[in-house]
Amino acid sequence: MSDLATRDYADPAVRAQLVSEVDRAPGAAKPDPILVVDSVVRHFGGMTAVDVDHLEVQRGIITALIGPNGAGKTTFFNLVTGFDRPSQGAHWSFDGKTLDKTSASSVAQAGMVRTFQLTKSLNRMTVMDNMMLGATEQSGENLVKSLFKPLWHGQEREIEERAKELLDRFKLLAKKDDYAGSLSGGQRKLLEMARALMTRPKMIMLDEPMAGVNPALTQSLLGHIQSLRDEGTTVLFVEHDMHMVRHISDWVVVMAEGRVIAEGPADSVMSDQAVIDAYLGAHHDMDLGDDALLEEDAVKEMADEVAREEAEGKA
Amino acid sequence: MSLTEDLTTGSDKEQADRTSRNKLLYAAGGLVAFLVALALLSHVPGSTGQIAASMLRVAIQPQTAALAVAVIGLNIHFGYTGLLNMGQAGFMMLGAYGFSIAIWKGQPMIVGILAGFAAAFVFALLLGIPTLKLRGDYLAIVTISAAEILRYTGRLAKLENFTGAAQGIPGSQYRGPFADLSFLPQDTNWTFPFTKLTYPLTGTDDWWTRLVAWLVVALCSYFVFLLARSPWGRLLRGVREDEDAIRSLGKNVFAVKMQALIIGGLFGALGGIIFILPSSMQPDAMGRNLTFFAWTALLLGGAATVFGPVLGSILFFSVRIFLQGITDAVLPSGLMNTQQTEQFAWICIGVMLMLIVIFRPQGLVGDKRELRFNV
Amino acid sequence: MESRAVVWQAPVTKILAAFFLTILTLAAVAAVQPARASASASLCLPSANNSCITSTVRSDSGVIAGAEVRVTGPGGVDETLTTDEAGKFSLSVTETGEYTLVLVPESLDESLTVTNGSVTLNVPRMNRVRAPVFGVRTADYSATTSFSDQLINGAFSGLRLGLLLALASIGLSLIYGTTGLSNFAHAEQVTLGGMLGYLFVNQWGLGLLVGAPLVLIAAGFTGWFQDRVLWMPLRRRGLGLAQMMIVTIGLSLTLQYVYQFFIGASTVKVLVFNPTPQSLGPISYTYPDLIAMAVSVVVISLVGYALLRTRVGRATRAVSDNPALASASGIDVDRVIRLVWIVATTLAGLSGLLYSLVIQRGMRWDSGMQILLLLFAAVTLGGLGTAFGALIGALIIGMVVELTPVLGAPGDLKYASALLILILLLMVRPQGLLGRAERVG
Structure with a gap:
């Protein structure tokens, strides 16, 4: 246990070594899971939105939860954080504590704090x-x-x-x-994240932190997320943007049609046939995070917008 | 003003407190000026003087103070927490029933007050448990319904020996202990200097009731000021803005809303007690329209402000009298009879409520940036 | 994509035509006798120097003429008044204070029982009208009718009330479904139907045949007009729903006092002819009852058919489901909402017209509030925003209201019981009977 507690998560080598031992299969056991989820199922009408048998989230690293639209990622987030109720008896525990059937506020009190896809900043307050x-x-x-x-x-x-x-x-x-x-949309995302940090969470769950954010702010958001991890906070995030997933995640969990279909480091997951099929089934033109696309025009555009944003920030 | 310099000294919180204190001073000053103007105008001969005199009378009448207290409660519900309580008259009625029945049945006054509070407390719990976890309009529908159930029940002929049925309880049955507390001389008429306000010092509809009623309003306002500036008040405003966000920060939103519902309901009960002191306990006087008047007063003055409810209540009553008086005076007789001018004034009040909500939702003293409605 | 005009106009015209036709036919069945209401001869008018104590003595079977009321009060007032043909009495008083009115039991028919024969009221100042209410009922009300007969008769009344409520609550529910607005002024639209019916049929003597369609057109116009000048601009302004709800409260207050402005404290009934009660087994009914129920059933079926089977109905349901998606798929959301307002206010007007035609107690300026609570109860019971839920909810609420006295609860509680059921249901099934549980996040 002391070995786990003193592990330096800021060191990429430590993290790589940590995940290298993990089986690259859905529901794989982690060396030191902070969140363990069992049989979480949610139906809407006749449709099964989420049906996750088993999932473990490793402490101290950045785990990305990806999947095509309608894969049930946000619903899964809602279930785990108590914002929605599973359709049948589910079990999950966080940092050793059982959280089945607890309310959203007790989940947060336990140290698992989330943000929202549509930013919930309290707009009429300072x-x-x-x-x-x-x-x-x-x-x-x-x-x-x-x-x-x-x-x-x-x-x-x-x-x-x-x-x-x-x-x-x-x-x-x-x-x-x-x-x-x-504030601008991106600043509100930052505010929401900062507010979540005020609770001193053990694990922060970000629901599409990049959605609706000016590309200029993406880099700084990525930086913030990485530094959170380096300070010892576990990060789980839902994201569409494959570039971001590639750049910062230590481990990737892929969901499709409500199930976890693959797990592994970013590179290995993205070449997984099941993942490609899932994405191709949903979007033929899905960009699986090819770095080449980030170059030239895109980078220039980003740089311009960063400049503009900063100018606004000063004003 | 040295407001900008103040930024460098003291904490930001104190700075914000100071700004709101200034605002409050302006509003209070305006109100005093308004009342003084009415007092002066009431000496003008003719209908101007009459209208001004009636406006001043209703501005300081105990019922206005009673409404103000109930509106202060409604402000905690709606202004700070965003709860759509459409049954504030029900809370008032419970306070009034608890007070009047207990004294009528021979209990001391303190028991009466506590009985009123206890009834309102239980009512808030009963209404809150099924609805506070649901969307806002459920609370609206349930509270308005429950307040009406109370009124129907209070009116039941079978309960005549308990609630006085539809006729209610005459003031003489419960006013005694309150009047006995008065340190003012009994039954001597006294005129407020420079005004035409003449009432007995202690008696029915007297200065003593007015004094106590407005003192209660002041205390309640101070209480709300203390709550609103505290972290608890901040929590309320957070809940008003976005419950889910507050939940995600580990706060028990249900408990907070319940606390707000109860506290606001207790203010309602207190308002109800004051409401019946100068008159009698009549269930029909505390129907849904009284709730709507409370809403009008709140929105007129400015929700989510400490002083708004007081200002709104005073203006609500005096504006109505003004409208009625002016219609009476201006329109050639025969066009509307006296009852119709009264109804005309109410029509204007209804229209005014719509216009305020549409064009000035922050009311007279509210902060526009803060008070736009959500849900 | 088909042109919107085609999508819209054809079914709308058809439905409206069928709608009016039904009403015309059914109205034609009734013998139309224009009758003008006659004002009571010795009416007291309040002024700066006097107040009026005036009221009507009535039992569950109608007004009571020749009843004696003894009034005692300040200034040595001690008078005995006798009610006129319309059951009315009135007294002009010139002193403030508490007056006691006692209904002299000996002056009443033996078949009547007095439940509340003494009223004390306060005249706080001059220029007031106080209306004491006595409780009188026919002695055989509960004594001679067997329980099962009462039950059947109560159920019949419940069905009647339920159908009338359904007409109005479907509209309320459609408005809620398409715009998210809880319309507190909806019941005033119901009152409006009754008021206009009284105006056209009784005051102007137009007869039901002409009067009823006029009422519906006028009611529908108010819906169009409201949406045009009020709700649509407010939606465009992006006014919050709570804010809009309070606007409806302001509108409700305004309309109530407008009605009071014109009709004062009187009760309005649309009287086409003096209906003779008929009976079928234990059920006692009148001819207008049957007409009202038939019209309701036909109109409700038409609306149901329109919602399920026509393009415009499907469009309405699509908007209820998801306005953004509906808009994206080519539905003109504003137009759907405009139509919903027209239909809702027309239905409410019809409901009010029928209500003041068949319900004994008639319509007062503030009847809307009582009706509103029943409508809310019906709509919430059925599931907010589901039109068919509103229908079922209304029928349940109608039954509960009419059966409560039969089942032994005091008659005054009949509205309370409906609201109590609503609150109890919310505790176990907050989404209502037909509503769906909401998806969070």
Whole structure:
């Protein structure tokens, strides 16, 4: 156990070594899983949206959950995070604790915090208020104590400091008194992620963090995700964008038609015939993350937009 | 003003507090100016003076204070938490019944007040449990229905010995203990200096009731101010904005909404008690239209603000009197009879509610950026 | 892709034509006797110097003429009044304070039982009208009719009320389904039907044959007009649903007081002729009852057919399901919603017309509120936004309302019981009987 606890996840070699031992098959056992899911099934009407037999998510690394549209990735996320109920008895445990049938808030309290595909920033509150809401165990959120400022004022100051640090890191500090609704789509994604970090999660689950984000911000988002991992937070994310998956994930889980059809490091998964079939079945023109496409025009376009975004940020 | 310089000193929170305090001062100043103007105008001879005098009378009447307290509660529900409570009159009725029945049956006043609160507490729990996990409009439909069930039940002829049935409970049956608390002389008429407001110091419809009623309004407003600036208040606003987001941060949204429903309901009950003090306990006076008036007052003043409910309630009553008076005075007699001018004033109130919601949802003192409605 | 005009106009015209035709035929069956309502001779009008205590003494079988009411109050008022032909009495008082009214039992027919014969009311100031309500009922109401007969008769009344509610609640449900709006002013549309019916048939003497179609056209016009000047612009502005809901509350208040402005505190009934109660076994009914029920059944079936079988109906259901998708697949969402408003208000108008034709207590300026709660109960019970759920919900609510007194609960609670059932159902099946559980996220 001590070996696991002291592992340095920031070192690519350590991570590579960690996943190299894992069987490249759906439902493979991991050396030190943080999340273990068993028989999670969800029907909508006659359709089975999710039917996952067994899945383990390794601690300390970035795991990507990919799959064609309608593969059930978001539904699976909703089920695991308590935002939806499985159709029949399912089991999952997080960091050793059983979370079957728990509410979304207890899942979050256990340390598994998510973001949403359609960003849920609280638009009519300030950026700072958004952040402050993320902090857990605030005595001022108790109805009785809230009436007496001295009981929560000190804690409030501490939380505010931490929020400022995070905002600074996500380059949002200048906007702290703005209403969240006035931010750009990408900034709101960043805010949502920063807010989730305020809860000090053990694992962060990002639902399509790149969806609707200005390509210019993608690089910085990727950087943030990687640095989270380097600091020891487990990351699980759903993504369509294969480039991103290739670039940052240590392990990839592929879902199609509600089931896990493949698992493995990015390169091996993308050459898996079942995966290619699943994608081709869904989208013939699906781009499986060919790096060549990232060059020339695309890169230039990105650079332009980064410049524009930064100019806006300063204004 | 040195608002920009203030940014460098103190925390941002204090800065925000200061801005809202300034806003509150302006609104309160405006209100005082409005009342003083009415007092002055009431000395003008003719219909202007009469209208101003009636407006001033309703502006400070105990029922206005009662509505203000209930609206403060509704503000916690809707303004801060986004709960669509369409049964605030039901909470008022429970407070009023608890108070009047207990005293009528020989209990001390404190028991009456507690009985009213307890009834409202249970009512909030009963309504909240089935609906707070559902979409917002279910709460609206259930609360309006439940408030009506209460009214029908209160009116039951079979319950005459308990609730006084449709006629309710005359004020003389429960007003005693409250009037006894008065340290003002009994039954002496007193005129507020420079106004035409003359009421007995202690008696029915007296200065004592007005004094206590507005004191309660002030205390309630302060209480809401304390809640709203706290992290709990922030949590409420978060729930109003997006429940799922708050849930994803590990907060128990159901519990928060339930707390808000209960607290707001208790304010409703308190408002109900004040409502019946100067008159009598009549169930039909606390029907759904009273709820709608509370909504109008809230939106007029400005939801999610501390002072909005008070301002809104005062304006709600005086604007109606103004409309009625002006119609009476301006229209040639014969075009509308007196009842029709009253109804005409109500029609204007309805239209006003629509216009406010459409064009100025933040009301008079609300923050436009913050208060757009969601759901 | 077919042109939208074809998709739209043909079925709409057909349905509307069939709709009116049905009503015309059924209305023609009724003997049409234009009758003008006569105002009571000695009516008290309030002024700055006096207030009025005025009311009608009635039992479940109708108004009671010649009943005596003794009024005592401040200023030594002690008078005994006798009700007129219409069961009305009125007294002008000039002092504020509490008045006590006692219905003299000896003045009543022996077949009547007084359930509430004494009323105390407060006249707070001059220029008021106070209307005390006495409780009188026929003695045989529960005594001589067997329980099963009462049950059957109650079920019949329940079916009648249920059908009338269904007409209105289908519209409410369609509006909710297509726009997401809980329309608090929908019941005022029902009241409008009754008011217009009274205006056209009784005041103008147009007869039901002419009056009924006019009511429907006028009601439908209000729907078109509302959507044109209010709801569509608000949708375009992107007003939130809660905000829109409060707008409907404002509209509801406005309309209520507009009605009161014109008709005051009186009760409005559309009287074509004096219907004689007939009986079939334990069921007592009148001719208008049958007409109203037949019209309801036919119209509800037409709407159901239109929703299921016509393009426009399918378009409506598509918009209810997913407006964005419907719009993307070439359906003109605004047009569907406009049509839904027209149909919904027409149905509500029809419901109100029939209601004031057959329901004993008639229509008052604030009847809408009572009806609204029943409509909400029906719609929520059936499942918000499902038109067929609304139908089933309305029938259940109608039955519950009419059977509650039969089953022994006090009659005053008959509306309360419907609402209680709604709340209980929400606890076990929040999506309603026919609704689908919602997908989160």
